[in-house]
Amino acid sequence: MNAAEPRLDDNEPVRMTFTERTVWASVVTVIGTSGAYLALMVSRLLSRPIAEISWVGPMLWTMGLSIVGSILVTIVFTIVADVARRGRCSPADRGEVTSDVRDREIGRLGWRASMRVISVGFGGALVLAMLDADTFWIGNLLFVFGTVAAVVEAITKIGLYRRGF
């Protein structure tokens, strides 16, 4: 620790960990990108037959933007958090860990919650395939459940961070 640095006391505001910030970043991004995709699909559904709807390209773009967007939003959140520290060095610079056993436990519990949603989506997609449904419905059902699973995972993790367990 730098000797000139003021001693960090218990009264310093508690900021969220890096891992919690990434959870917020991913849920904000996924809701934005997936919401836009679903709004686009609904508008197309209302205006033309399913066979004429192009959905593969927009879905791949949505997935790509979700990944890139999560990274960019995490960077923005981190910069904002650093600015809010007003010159104090970050926990990592002080030699403190930025992710630990509690983060890993929360990650595992969040993943478990999302798997329940994913498994229901897979079951639904299987039923649609057995009924010989259009690939539009199968692909988009999986997409919707994937989105819901990501949101459920994030909400579960944020709840565990905030409420405890």
Next chain:
Amino acid sequence: MSPKPTKVTNRIRALRADADGMTQADLARRLGVTRQTVIAIEQGRYSPSLEVAFQIARVFGRPLDDVFQYEAPDD
């Protein structure tokens, strides 16, 4: 206020005060966890693993049940 999610209580805050005013950040650094985790443990919002609990007790040079107590439902 909602009830604490764990029935495990602890004396970490008092023990830190006894240890020359050890800060939460100091303890976190010695345990290899985030300060947020130390705060969550102190406030009873997170029950640490047995390994971390033993590490905390060792930092203060106390037996485990001097640091952590369990409020059984019948108590």
